[in-house]
Amino acid sequence: MRSLFVKNLSLCLLSVLCIITSGSVNEVLASESLNNNHYLSHEIKNNTLVINTKLGRVSLSNYSGAVEVVYQIEQSKFPAQQLPSFAIKEQALKSSFSTKDSQEQLTFTTKQLTAVIQKSPFAIRYYQQNNQQPSKLLLAEESGYFSGSVKENEQNIAVQGFRFHLDDTEKLLGGGERVLGMNRRGHAMPLYNKAHYGYTTESSQMNFSLPAVMSSNKYIVLFDNSAKGYLDLANAEQNIMQFSAVSGRMAYLVFTGETYPELINNYVNVTGKQPLPARWTLGNFASRFGYRNEQQVRDTVKKFVDLDIPLDALVLDLYWFGKDIKGHMGNLAWDKDTFPTPKKMMKDIKAQGVKTVLITEPFVLTTSSKWQEASDKKVLAKDATGEPKRFDFYFGNTGLVDVFSNQGQQWFNNIYTDLYQQGVAGWWGDLGEPEVHPSDTLHTLSDNSVVNGDAIHNAYGHQWAKMVYNNQLAINPNERPFILMRSGFSGSQRYGMIPWTGDVSRSWGGLKPQVELGLQMGVLGMAYTHSDLGGFAGGESFDKQLYIRWLQYGVFQPIYRPHAQDNIAAEVVFHDTNTQDILRKFIKLRYQLLPYNYSLAYQNSRTGMPLMRPLFFEDEADISLIDNTHSYLWGDAFLVTPVVNPDVKHVEVNLPAGVWFEYFPAEHKPSPKYQGKQTITLATDINTLPVLVRAGSFIPMVDAIQSTEDYQHSKLNLHYYADSSVTSARYEMYEDDGKTAHAMDKGLFELLQFEAEQKAQKLTIKLSRKNQLNSLNGSLKKINTGFGYQGMPQERIITMVIHNWQKPPTAIHLNNTAITNSVWHEKNKTLTVKFSWQHQPATLTLL
Incomplete structure (x- = not known):
């Protein structure tokens, strides 16, 4: 209001x-x-x-x-x-x-x-x-x-x-x-x-x-x-x-900058850059409020596998430490009645390619099994008398872990360490505003000074994330932490925090503002801000159209995590066959786009450039574009317009400069092409999402896989959207093993570079592998690349797909060798060329 x-x-x-x-x-x-x-x-x-x-x-x-x-x-x-x-x-x-x-x-x-x-x-x-x-x-x-x-x-x-x-x-x-x-x-x-x-x-x-x-x-x-x-x-x-x-x-x-990207880079240079997340972070999550027992977890994972729908992680809400909602917060230990063999459960689903993520909260209820221990060890924030500050909220009478104090951090870290050693792969920090935080709550800082709750309220989640991040790296310095959190402060991105947009209504009204929220957070460092796909709160009955539209949009947002109250299933596998068939294709597309999305994550970790990008980045002189929340750029290549109303048959899209192709053309037809700097009307139905791709874009992809555990570096499907209006184009793809912390600093990575030149009837595509990183000012900083990374291929099988190729080529050469293994698809005007590449500089020429 x-x-x-x-x-x-x-x-x-x-x-x-x-x-x-x-x-x-x-x-x-x-x-x-x-x-x-x-x-x-x-x-x-x-x-x-x-x-x-x-x-x-x-x-x-x-x-x-x-x-x-x-x-x-x-x-x-x-x-x-x-x-x-x-x-x-x-x-x-x-x-x-x-x-x-x-x-x-x-x-x-x-x-x-x-x-x-x-x-x-x-x-x-x-x-x-x-x-x-x-x-x-x-x-x-x-x-x-x-x-x-x-x-x-x-x-x-x-x-x-x-x-x-x-x-x-x-x-x-x-x-x-x-x-x-x-x-x-x-x-x-x-x-x-x-x-x-x-x-x-x-x-x-x-x-x-x-x-x-x-x-x-x-x-x-x-x-x-x-x-x-x-x-x-x-x-x-x-x-x-x-x-x-x-x-x-x-x-x-x-802060200032000549351009918006430079401004953002200057901001994260001071407040901190988001560490590159593990590759599995970009996969599909199974999540709900919540899985109530071990068998339900096993059955859910099996259903994804049986239905051929990719999955990388399963998130356990508060039932893992208590049979019901109230009275157990703070236990933070497995309820052995409902989860009798948690180590084996986590090991078994990991063998199926699925990681386990656990919810934790900073509240310890007076009814919790850990209340007395927390009180005795002085890990809770205090009242004016020096006793644990107690207050009531939805879940019961409680105290709050003082994540600023040395005692609070040590106690909390011991819990995280024990759970990590059992097999937990990631952490979900919930209620970390904190949701209830009385003003007279007293926190003890590391220098033993004392401040009240109001003084550091907005930094509580920030400090919590810092604690979890540092503890995780202390336990295993070679593994990238996963930290999902609801609240934080400016600079929280440097601790790998992945925020979401809270308990959104499961309604069209809840879907509508998600682009705005993602863009607003992304330009100020929090580039992995995402929504509970499908909506979280309420909902009288399953709205199939809403659910499909939200999960379609999720393919082009930073984290793919359907999550909801369990009166309606959040997971696609528990819905009807038609819903599964539509969304299976989109979830598989999410996995096929892993090389592209992972390279976006790399760009963010180096410069702060958000994955979701506002249209005003395209024309900085036109500040009216700031108001546009209907569409956004997913990286440089994709222009996405989510469908946020029911029964939509057409959407209007404001095109930036350049030439744009529809990404989901009708079957066996070429991608329609549009000139930029105009508003167009795109037809859509429940099977497609209005997405365009920029002419001159390289889109690296892989074949569909069941989880990122199946990811193969040795095969790459490289799409190029050719157009005579684009005489030259360049793209850089980042690859590493997907899990080693600080891989870039250790030199455990590779950069693949692709360049295109199109003149008259000749298209030339150059491929190379670089052993250097370009810094922002253009100077070259040598990185030790002598080690490579585990799984780095000596040879790649490249399947090059060139879009908007109007007739069969008269000749194709890779360096000086003719290639006969190509297919021109007349109906959709694409040319597919397949060849092996040993990462030497190579030039593909098409006439």
């Missing part, structure tokens, strides 16, 4: 904040802005510019593509100012900068940004450095630091924050998981991770807040504060963006 506010208050004297909680709007209080701050002196210390002001110290640091600003206010009434940064990665290094002092201002200059510090009244403006053009104003503090209050539940709550000017035209993304439309300008929203059960087409507060905003002017501003807070994007006051929080670190970072 949009809030109503008094507009046009004085920009200098008044600050207006709003709170939106569970759809309700609370009373707004005006507060005086502290715009009377003044510069006193400055020094450079530890590669940081430290400015002494009337209110306290202001520190500026350069993180190569970003400027960090930290305010330390003397005599502040706000606690936890000394909290560490959760957003900045642990290995981040400060870079050099230069300064220039004058009577009125102090200038802080880096390679990409200049911060101009006005001395009186104190305020900072940020300019983008560009050697080709004059410096461009990106962002300016309106009054810098301020303090004030808001009214929530009839109580005045003190807040502190920052205010920035906006220009009249810029559009704003950010804030994390919300259903507000892509342009969040004009909205106000809480910065407080909180579940929204059964949401549909509107939500101002969800599981994963991100205190960051991306502007169409190509900057990101990140409010590095983990506390309960508020974000106002020109809602209360025209052209004012405001961050505020009830306590915590008062800091922000400004």
Whole structure:
């Protein structure tokens, strides 16, 4: 629900904040802005510019593509100012900068940004450095630091924050998981991770807040504060963006870039890059709330195998440690009545290619078998008396594991270690907002300082993921962790966190916002954000059309995981034969696309480029494209338009520049071709999804397999979409063993490069294998590739499929040798050429 506010208050004297909680709007209080701050002196210390002001110290640091600003206010009434940064990665290094002092201002200059510090009244403006053009104003503090209050539940709550000017035209993304439309300008929203059960087409507060905003002017501003807070994007006051929080670190970072991809790369260079996930992460998951016994698990896996539907993982919800929903949370040990032989069960389904993923929660109920142990070992967050903080929520009377304390981490890690050694392959961290987190809960940090729940609420899931990630690598440094989590903070991606979009309604309304949610999270680092395919919450009866459309869309989203309350089966194998037949083809396509999807994951791990990409990346001058949530790019090659309404026969698609082909043409017919920069109408039925592929695209694929355990490197089906409008094209495919942690750093990988040139009636395709990685600035960084990786083939059988080839070739050569093993398909206008390749530079020529 949009809030109503008094507009046009004085920009200098008044600050207006709003709170939106569970759809309700609370009373707004005006507060005086502290715009009377003044510069006193400055020094450079530890590669940081430290400015002494009337209110306290202001520190500026350069993180190569970003400027960090930290305010330390003397005599502040706000606690936890000394909290560490959760957003900045642990290995981040400060870079050099230069300064220039004058009577009125102090200038802080880096390679990409200049911060101009006005001395009186104190305020900072940020300019983008560009050697080709004059410096461009990106962002300016309106009054810098301020303090004030808001009214929530009839109580005045003190807040502190920052205010920035906006220009009249810029559009704003950010804030994390919300259903507000892509342009969040004009909205106000809480910065407080909180579940929204059964949401549909509107939500101002969800599981994963991100205190960051991306502007169409190509900057990101990140409010590095983990506390309960508020974000106002020109809602209360025209052209004012405001961050505020009830306590915590008062800091922000400004990032810039010449392009959106460069901007994202600069953001993840500082906040951390997502580690490359294991290949099985991209496969099909069986998941529901939930499997109630061992036999049900075995029967489910068998059904997938018997029905020839690929499967890579099975996720166990809370019944693995308790027979029913309430009373058992915190046990975190197998219920031996319902799961009598869990080690054997996991070993047996692993032999069928299926990994086991277990749910864990951070709550320990007072009825749990581990309550006394957790209490005695002081692993729970405390109350003011030093005793475990107890409170009630849906599952019972409980305490909360203090994942910030050394005792809490050690106790929790021991549980994860034991379960991993039993055969568990991945972890699901649920309720990690935390779902219930009383403000007076006390957490102990590693330095033994104590903060309340509000101060670090939004970093709880972030810290939990860090703990699980580091513990997993300590147990087995060679295996990539799998960590599915519902909540986190900016930078959580560096711990391999895979978020999902919460307990979405099992309805068309629940399906509609999923593209928006995925795109919003992806541009701010959380590129594996995905939905419970099919929807989770509610549903009176099985809506076959909805279910099929959602699972079709899932082929082109980061994680393929149907999950739902079990009154209606989440798994395709428990539905009718027609549903199985339609979706079997799509799930198999998901597996056939593994080389393409895995290369997208590689790109993300190197540059932060999301797997799901918004259309405004295609034409950065047209900011109207920011509003498009109907379609998105899956990598560079695919343009996907999910069907989000029932009984749809046609969809409209806004095409980017170039030439586009339908990816699912009618059987035995050529792919229809469309010129870009227009809106087209595509026909669709329940058997197809509106997907187009860009001319000049290489799509590496493999044959359909039952699980990624069957993945073969030695065979590659390489599709190329030829068109005379594309005279040259280039593609890079990444491969490794699919499981070794830090394989790129160890040199245990290969990069296959494919290039195409088309002139007149001649098409040339070059293949090569590279032993070097290109860094962002174009320099070459040598990687040790002497080891190769386990399973790396000496030879590949290449099946090259060239689309839009209008007649049989007069000649085909591989280097200087003629090839006669080719098939031209007249009806669908494709040419198939098969040959062996030993990875030497090779040129395929077609006339």
